Amino acid sequence: MSTRIAFLGGGNMAASLVAGLRQAGWAGTDILVVDRNPDKCDALAARHGVTTATSIAEADWRVDVVMLAVKPQVMAGAIAEMRTALGRTSRAPLAISIAAGIPLRVLATWLGDDIECIRTMPNTPSQLGVGATGLYAPPSISADRRDLADRIMATAGINVWVEQEADIDTIIATSGSGPAYYFAFMEAMIDAATDMGLARDSARQLVLQTALGAARMAVESGDDPATLREKVTSKGGTTAEALAYFNNADLAATVAGAMQAAADRASVLAQELAEQAADTHNTNDDR
Numbered sequence: 150m151s152t153r154i155a156f157l158g159g160g161n162m163a164a165s166l167v168a169g170l171r172q173a174g175w176a177g178t179d180i181l182v183v184d185r186n187p188d189k190c191d192a193l194a195a196r197h198g199v200t201t202a203t204s205i206a207e208a209d210w211r212v213d214v215v216m217l218a219v220k221p222q223v224m225a226g227a228i229a230e231m232r233t234a235l236g237r238t239s240r241a242p243l244a245i246s247i248a249a250g251i252p253l254r255v256l257a258t259w260l261g262d263d264i265e266c267i268r269t270m271p272n273t274p275s276q277l278g279v280g281a282t283g284l285y286a287p288p289s290i291s292a293d294r295r296d297l298a299d300r301i302m303a304t305a306g307i308n309v310w311v312e313q314e315a316d317i318d319t320i321i322a323t324s325g326s327g328p329a330y331y332f333a334f335m336e337a338m339i340d341a342a343t344d345m346g347l348a349r350d351s352a353r354q355l356v357l358q359t360a361l362g363a364a365r366m367a368v369e370s371g372d373d374p375a376t377l378r379e380k381v382t383s384k385g386g387t388t389a390e391a392l393a394y395f396n397n398a399d400l401a402a403t404v405a406g407a408m409q410a411a412a413d414r415a416s417v418l419a420q421e422l423a424e425q426a427a428d429t430h431n432t433n434d435d436r
């Protein structure tokens with residue numbers, strides 16, 4: 150029997166994962182996207198032939214897996230609505246969270262005892278099947294359910310499982326947010342080349358193809374990035390000058406600082422959401 154997957158939230162990341170699933174041959178009729186924005190639903194239905202619903206309450210939640218794909222700040226409310234709607238169905242789906250900064254202990258308070266959850270951190274290149282996803286499952290999750298999550302996320306690209314949930318914050322800072330770092334670098338190079346006199350379109354073509362070429366070499370050549378860098382760098386040549394400039398500006402420390410800032414933000418989000426979950430719990434207890 151086929152596995153039915155629902156996406157709670159049909160935004161950027163859900164759209165990327167749906168594209169990966171469809172490209173890998175997952176049937177559109179086995180994918181439900183629930184998003185309150187009808188434009189998102191219409192676009193995904195037209196592009197990928199998936200079933201959609203604009204109301205959590207009215208969606209058909211007879212599914213095997215729910216991908217938790219709304220923003221962290223609105224997750225509690227969306228799950229609460231889903232829980233009410235799920236009350237009508239008999240089987241509890243496996244939840245797979247893709248949200249940054251919501252620990253499993255917080256998700257568990259929102260999901261309830263009967264819905265197990267696996268935490269993942271994908272990235273937007275999933276839409277081309279070249280995504281990178283980190284995954285963590287608590288020891289209580291069965292091998293079958295881990296395999297199911299692995300199979301779903303593998304349609305997006307590579308999977309890296311971690312043994313500790315805390316490592317997910319490092320993955321957020323590395324591959325979750327990572328595409329944006331490379332895009333920012335591309336933007337800066339395009340601007341610089343344009344300022345130096347190239348037509349913007351020429352600068353754009355050269356920068357993008359260079360990024361693609363460098364990434365493919367790093368993945369396909371078998372050499373590590375340091376070796377590949379050395380092969381570009383002629384003694385007394387031009388690359389050495391540029392790299393010395395980066396070193397003087399302490400590029401490595403800047404990158405490390407940026408990644409730490411991303412991981413710290415995930416911790417702060419987790420703290421805020423844990424407090425919110427405790428408040429909700431206390432309010433319910435007071436009733």
Ligand SMILES: NC(=O)C1=CN([C@@H]2O[C@H](COP(=O)(O)OP(=O)(O)OC[C@H]3O[C@@H](n4cnc5c(N)ncnc54)[C@H](O)[C@@H]3O)[C@@H](O)[C@H]2O)C=CC1
Pocket residue numbers: 157158159160161162163183184185186189205217218219220221223226227247248249270271272273325326
């Ligand atoms: N964008 C990215 O590169 C990545 C995002 N994530 C995670 O994915 C999650 C979603 O992020 P994005 O897709 O970027 O956000 P987004 O804002 O593009 O998508 C969220 C969607 O949820 C919908 N939504 C909000 N409340 C709803 C409700 N109550 N019922 C139904 N739909 C509702 C919105 O209409 C929106 O389309 C976040 O938790 C984020 O941490 C994870 C990895 C990478």
Ligand SMILES: O=C(O)[C@@H]1CCC=N1
Pocket residue numbers: 249321325326
């Ligand atoms: O910026 C964010 O919070 C999300 C998580 C990783 C990428 N985008």
